[in-house]
Amino acid sequence: MHPSVKMAKPTYEELEQRVGALERIVRSERLSGPLTAEGGPGINGLREAEAKLQESEEKFRLAFYTSPDSINLNRASDGMFIDVNQGFTALMGYSRAEVIGKSSLELNIWDDATDRDRLVRGLTTAGYVENLEARFRRKNGQIGIGLMSARLLRIENENVILSITRDITERKRTAEQYRAIFENAVEGFFQSTPEGRFIRVNQALAKMCGFASPVEMVSAIKDIGGEHYVRREDREVFGRWMSERGLVENFEHETRRKDGSTFWVSVSARAVRDEGGRILYYEGSHIDIDARKKTEKLLADAGEQYRSLFETSTNAILIRNRAGIITMVNPAAVTLLAAATAEDLTGRAYLDLVHPEDRPLSAERVAEVFRMAADMQWPGDGSHKGIPPREHRMVTLKGGVIHVESTGVAFPYKGEVFIQGIFRDISERKRAEEALRNSEARFRTAFENASVGITLVGLDGIYLEVNPAMARITGYRPADLIGKPVSNFTHPDDRGRRSQFISDLIEGRIASGEQERRFIHRKGSVVWTLIWASVQRDQDGKPMYFISLVQDITSRKTADEDKQKLESQLLQAQKMEAIGSLAGGIAHDFNNILSAIIGFTELSMLSEGAPVDYLREAMKAAQRAKDLVKQILSFSRQTDEQRMPVHVGMVVKEIAKFLRASIPSTIDIRCTIDGRAGAVLANSVELHQILMNLCTNAVHAIGERAGTVEIGVRGMDIGPENRDGFPDLDLGHYVRLSVKDTGQGIPSDVRERMFDPYFTTKEKGVGTGLGLAVVHGIVKKSNGTIRVESEIGSGSVFHVYLPQVDLSASTQVEHPTIPRGGSERILFVDDEKMLVEVGEQILRRLGYDVVSRTSPLEALELFKAKPRDFDLVISDQTMPGLTGDALARELMKLNPGIPVILCTGYSQMIDQRRAKEKGIRALVMKPILISEIAGAIRAVLKKQ
Numbered sequence: 001m002h003p004s005v006k007m008a009k010p011t012y013e014e015l016e017q018r019v020g021a022l023e024r025i026v027r028s029e030r031l032s033g034p035l036t037a038e039g040g041p042g043i044n045g046l047r048e049a050e051a052k053l054q055e056s057e058e059k060f061r062l063a064f065y066t067s068p069d070s071i072n073l074n075r076a077s078d079g080m081f082i083d084v085n086q087g088f089t090a091l092m093g094y095s096r097a098e099v100i101g102k103s104s105l106e107l108n109i110w111d112d113a114t115d116r117d118r119l120v121r122g123l124t125t126a127g128y129v130e131n132l133e134a135r136f137r138r139k140n141g142q143i144g145i146g147l148m149s150a151r152l153l154r155i156e157n158e159n160v161i162l163s164i165t166r167d168i169t170e171r172k173r174t175a176e177q178y179r180a181i182f183e184n185a186v187e188g189f190f191q192s193t194p195e196g197r198f199i200r201v202n203q204a205l206a207k208m209c210g211f212a213s214p215v216e217m218v219s220a221i222k223d224i225g226g227e228h229y230v231r232r233e234d235r236e237v238f239g240r241w242m243s244e245r246g247l248v249e250n251f252e253h254e255t256r257r258k259d260g261s262t263f264w265v266s267v268s269a270r271a272v273r274d275e276g277g278r279i280l281y282y283e284g285s286h287i288d289i290d291a292r293k294k295t296e297k298l299l300a301d302a303g304e305q306y307r308s309l310f311e312t313s314t315n316a317i318l319i320r321n322r323a324g325i326i327t328m329v330n331p332a333a334v335t336l337l338a339a340a341t342a343e344d345l346t347g348r349a350y351l352d353l354v355h356p357e358d359r360p361l362s363a364e365r366v367a368e369v370f371r372m373a374a375d376m377q378w379p380g381d382g383s384h385k386g387i388p389p390r391e392h393r394m395v396t397l398k399g400g401v402i403h404v405e406s407t408g409v410a411f412p413y414k415g416e417v418f419i420q421g422i423f424r425d426i427s428e429r430k431r432a433e434e435a436l437r438n439s440e441a442r443f444r445t446a447f448e449n450a451s452v453g454i455t456l457v458g459l460d461g462i463y464l465e466v467n468p469a470m471a472r473i474t475g476y477r478p479a480d481l482i483g484k485p486v487s488n489f490t491h492p493d494d495r496g497r498r499s500q501f502i503s504d505l506i507e508g509r510i511a512s513g514e515q516e517r518r519f520i521h522r523k524g525s526v527v528w529t530l531i532w533a534s535v536q537r538d539q540d541g542k543p544m545y546f547i548s549l550v551q552d553i554t555s556r557k558t559a560d561e562d563k564q565k566l567e568s569q570l571l572q573a574q575k576m577e578a579i580g581s582l583a584g585g586i587a588h589d590f591n592n593i594l595s596a597i598i599g600f601t602e603l604s605m606l607s608e609g610a611p612v613d614y615l616r617e618a619m620k621a622a623q624r625a626k627d628l629v630k631q632i633l634s635f636s637r638q639t640d641e642q643r644m645p646v647h648v649g650m651v652v653k654e655i656a657k658f659l660r661a662s663i664p665s666t667i668d669i670r671c672t673i674d675g676r677a678g679a680v681l682a683n684s685v686e687l688h689q690i691l692m693n694l695c696t697n698a699v700h701a702i703g704e705r706a707g708t709v710e711i712g713v714r715g716m717d718i719g720p721e722n723r724d725g726f727p728d729l730d731l732g733h734y735v736r737l738s739v740k741d742t743g744q745g746i747p748s749d750v751r752e753r754m755f756d757p758y759f760t761t762k763e764k765g766v767g768t769g770l771g772l773a774v775v776h777g778i779v780k781k782s783n784g785t786i787r788v789e790s791e792i793g794s795g796s797v798f799h800v801y802l803p804q805v806d807l808s809a810s811t812q813v814e815h816p817t818i819p820r821g822g823s824e825r826i827l828f829v830d831d832e833k834m835l836v837e838v839g840e841q842i843l844r845r846l847g848y849d850v851v852s853r854t855s856p857l858e859a860l861e862l863f864k865a866k867p868r869d870f871d872l873v874i875s876d877q878t879m880p881g882l883t884g885d886a887l888a889r890e891l892m893k894l895n896p897g898i899p900v901i902l903c904t905g906y907s908q909m910i911d912q913r914r915a916k917e918k919g920i921r922a923l924v925m926k927p928i929l930i931s932e933i934a935g936a937i938r939a940v941l942k943k944q
Contacts, residue, residue: 069166072099076123076152076159079103091146091167093139111135111143119150123161127152133168144169188265188286194239194279196224205286208265210258220258230254230262238267242282246271252289263290316404316423320350321416322370336404336425338396345397350421355393355401362392365408366419373410373417386410391426403430453529453550459506459543461485473529473552475522491518491526505535506543516553528557590629591905592832594927598622599838602930606845626927629905643681645805648735649673649713651684655691656711663699666706674714677735678804686778693775694739694798701743701796712738715804726801728785733804740797746790754788775800818931819938820847824871826937828852829859829887830903831879839874846934856882860890867895872941874933877904885910885918892919899940903928 064071070088074081081099089096092109099107110116115134122129128151136144146165153160182189188205192198198218209228211217221227225235234253241248251267269284310317316333320326329345337353339345354362365387372386386409394404408421447454453470457463466481474481474489487495494517504510512534519527533548601622605615656671663669680687691711698709716736718726746754755776779786783803790796826848828839836852843850851870853859856879863870873891877884888900902915905926915923921940924932 067164069164070146071162071164074104074161074163076161079105079161082160088165091138091144091165092136098139109136111137119148123150123152134165136165145172185285188288189284190269190286191281191283192224193281194242196226196235197222198224198228199281208286208288209255210261217258228255230256238269242269242271243279246273248284252293255286263288264293265289313422316425318345318350318421318423320419320421322418324350324366326350327418333423336396336402336423337394338398338400353394355395358392361390365390369408369410369419370417373412394423403427453548453552455486455546455548455550457486457546457548459545461487461502464545470550473527473550474519489519491520494518501533502535502546505533505546516557526554527552528554589905590625591926592835594622594625594629595905596832596834596838598626598927598929599835599842603838603841603845622927629927643683645679646682646684646687647679648687648737648802649675649677651687651691652711652713652737655688655695659695659699659709664704666704667699667702668708670708670710672710672712672714674712677713677715678733678806680735680782680802681805682782682802686782690737690775690778690800691739693772694800697772698739698741698743698796701741703743707742707795710738710740712736712740714738716801718801726785729801730783730803734784734801735804737800737802738797740795742795745792745794746788746796747792751788751790818846818934820934823847823849824941825849825851825869827859827863827870827873828875829856829873829879829884830854830876831856832876835876842930842933843874846930846937848937855879856884856887860887863891863894867891867898870898872899872901872937874901874903874937877902877910883909885915885920888918888920899943901933901936901940 064083065085067085067087070085070091072081072084072088080101080103084096084099088094088099092099094107104110104116112135115132119129119132119134122132128149130149132148132150134146134148136146138144145168147168148163148165150161150163153162182200182202185202186204188208189202190198190205191200198221201214201217203214206212206214206217209217211220225232229235231254238248238251238253241251247270249268251269252264253267254262255265256262265286266289267284267286269282271279272281272283273279310330313330314332316336317330318326318333319328326346326348329342331342333345334340334342337345350366351359351363369387386407389405389407391403391405393401395401403426404423405426406421406423408419410417410419412418447465447467450467450469453473454465454467455463455470456465462483462485463481466478468478471478471481476489481489486498490498497515498517501513501515505513512532514530514532517529517531519529521527530551530553531548533546535543536545536547537543598619601615601618604610605612605619652671652673656669660669695709695711702709714736716734718729718731718734720731723731755772776786779800779802784801786801787799788796789799826843828836828843828850829852830836830839831854833854836854840850840852851862853862856875859873859875860882863873873888875884875887879887882890884902884904888902891898891900899921900919901922901924902910902920903924903926904910910923912923921943922936924936
């Protein structure tokens with residue numbers, strides 16, 4: 001090594017040439033073979049070769065060891081370091097002895113394994129790698145970034161990797177810092193081509209020009225002069241200056257935003273050139289000066305505008321010099337200070353007009369304005385710093401005292417500094433404030449002594465003020481409530497209602513309102529209150545706080561328990577009504593289908609050779625479907641239908657089938673029905689409600705565990721011997737319905753309240769607290785009673801006792817005869833084509849002449865043409881275009897004597913009473929049996 005020799009950094013080509021020279025010399029020596037007396041290069045040739053080899057090796061060694069870049073030789077077969085230079089040891093922090101004989105993997109040099117993979121892949125495929133940017137780990141653990149080039153060489157019959165690495169860590173860090181500054185600067189930075197395309201912009205410039213991102217702005221603007229600049233000539237001037245000077249500072253021009261609006265910017269930029277002096281691109285910054293430019297324009301017009309404002313302002317304006325002498329006043333000042341003319345005020349000392357008690361502070365404020373004026377840079381400073389508004393008194397020329405709000409600002413004029421003072425008369429407001437203070441005192445007296453609770457609550461739900469009456473209602477002191485959330489004292493079940501209530505008030509959906517709400521008394525009891533509340537708003541309409549009047553209605557609520565139970569049942573009825581509407585719609589469509597099935601089946605039974613036995617079974621099935629639809633319609637109407645004898649066992653079987661399909665398979669359902677148990681007089685829908693509620697509670701009690709629900713029905717007599725256990729029942733025969741579960745049992749405190757409306761142990765959204773209350777109400781209404789047996793850990797059983805009825809007087813249903821018709825002509829109308837077909841056949845089989853239509857409007861047109869040709873009209877109720885009752889009304893206008901029979905499967909718009917009121921002779925419910933329609937026709941025609 002020769003440290004004193006200074007060499008330029010060798011290139012790869014130079015290093016490879018020197019290594020190649022070494023290879024050629026060595027190869028030449030080996031090919032020459034050993035020296036012999038007979039031939040060979042001779043001693044002189046060998047010495048010459050050795051000298052060349054030594055010279056080439058010396059040059060390579062100088063290049064290798066003196067390079068400032070990191071150079072290393074590695075064996076290609078295993079990556080072992082053969083040699084490294086000082087540049088390598090300086091870069092990596094290892095000594096030469098620490099790396100020779102080891103691989104880069106052993107030294108853990110590679111920070112990112114993919115960099116090494118790229119190096120190996122390049123050497124394997126091409127034999128060299130140029131400018132590979134890689135992250136390396138120094139001996140001290142620090143991570144650096146190098147620009148690496150490597151070649152695969154052959155030295156002494158062995159593949160060797162020659163690598164040169166230049167440290168670019170600092171350059172990368174500087175580039176990242178520049179990028180961070182570029183991207184995050186509040187100024188708009190750009191790079192653009194001389195031809196007029198943006199190369200790069202930062203987020204600040206994109207946002208300034210109305211674009212969502214720099215990418216959008218660069219791609220959107222294809223001609224800076226025509227699209228970004230408002231005036232292309234400004235861009236041409238900018239380009240000319242950049243070409244001539246290479247630098248532009250504070251170049252102002254008007255530019256466009258994405259939405260087409262314009263604004264002013266100040267551009268500072270420089271031209272970046274290549275080595276030949278050609279401009280590669282411009283780079284610089286934009287500063288939004290739109291506000292300044294507008295201000296300058298405003299200032300240019302301010303003279304005339306100020307004069308107009310000065311003269312027309314409703315506020316008094318006094319101009320005074322540094323000595324405090326008034327030099328100019330506007331008409332409003334003349335009026336405010338009770339002067340006759342402006343001359344009465346000019347020339348006077350301003351402080352003479354200030355109330356004596358307020359003069360010292362006014363004098364200090366005037367001095368402060370002049371001190372601030374001394375710091376201003378005239379005329380460039382447009383801020384015109386002034387003093388904040390102040391309220392004080394002034395004395396008019398007539399000796400009256402007025403209250404004003406004043407402020408002052410200094411401004412230069414012809415080399416002197418003046419103060420412009422603006423004065424607003426607030427005398428009226430002061431009188432109002434005094435009246436308000438008196439009003440507040442009266443309010444405080446009423447607040448403290450009111451017999452009802454009064455509260456002020458912030459928008460965050462915190463008590464701001466609480467009067468003694470409110471404290472008495474809740475059992476606390478006012479200090480215990482103030483500063484605490486209202487929700488801390490509100491019944492948990494009412495917190496959601498309160499949130500909605502205050503939301504309606506804040507949003508303005510209601511100006512004020514009332515709500516019943518429960519509070520928790522300090523002793524733990526529930527206090528019912530009636531609250532009248534409104535939201536107080538500021539002059540801009542923004543809500544500030546709530547004011548509420550609170551009345552204790554606990555006594556009234558206790559007295560209204562029975563009414564509340566009725567209301568809860570009404571609520572349940574309303575819920576069921578909604579379900580019923582859906583059920584009714586389904587039943588209507590199903591009735592149309594059944595009408596066709598029953599009609600064609602009955603027609604088939606009347607045909608000779610028909611398989612009557614099979615058809616009779618089909619009719620039985622259709623009748624069961626008809627009864628099912630009737631039950632759905634009865635359920636949907638939720639009316640107090642006539643109580644009828646019902647076999648509880650049959651209802652139990654139906655419920656069991658329904659439950660089996662809807663509960664987890666881990667729960668077993670068992671039914672035990674005593675065939676000797678009689679029937680009960682009940683509403684079948686209510687009986688279904690009893691069973692469904694009890695069974696649903698049993699399933700919930702078991703939960704996700706495996707378990708059993710047992711449903712039992714048996715007869716039971718209550719006589720003198722067991723009367724003591726049932727004091728609320730009369731003596732007689734009863735049917736006992738039992739529902740037993742294997743759940744966890746019911747705690748005693750829950751058993752005491754479980755029949756109360758709204759009481760529930762289920763989580764919010766699962767139970768309403770009405771199920772057992774409804775069951776209890778139905779059982780009591782049916783002259784029965786309910787008993788509960790439960791043991792913690794062993795499950796529960798509910799026993800329902802209902803009076804048994806005697807069915808011995810039941811009569812067997814006889815098959816009615818089908819009355820035949822004469823030669824009458826009937827118009828039959830139904831929008832279902834299938835029902836029209838079956839209707840025609842049935843009526844013709846009965847002996848009638850039939851004309852049918854599937855459109856009520858077509859039927860009406862037909863009837864208009866021949867209103868006397870028909871003896872009877874049979875129409876469906878629910879049809880598109882015209883309902884059946886509306887069609888009947890139109891037909892009777894044309895022929896008042898025409899009888900009409902209306903058919904319906906379900907309709908909330910028509911019933912027997914309404915049909916009769918509309919002149920309709922008969923209302924027949926679908927699905928229609930031949931015997932029913934035949935009887936209805938003969939009855940109507942007979943009356944006719």
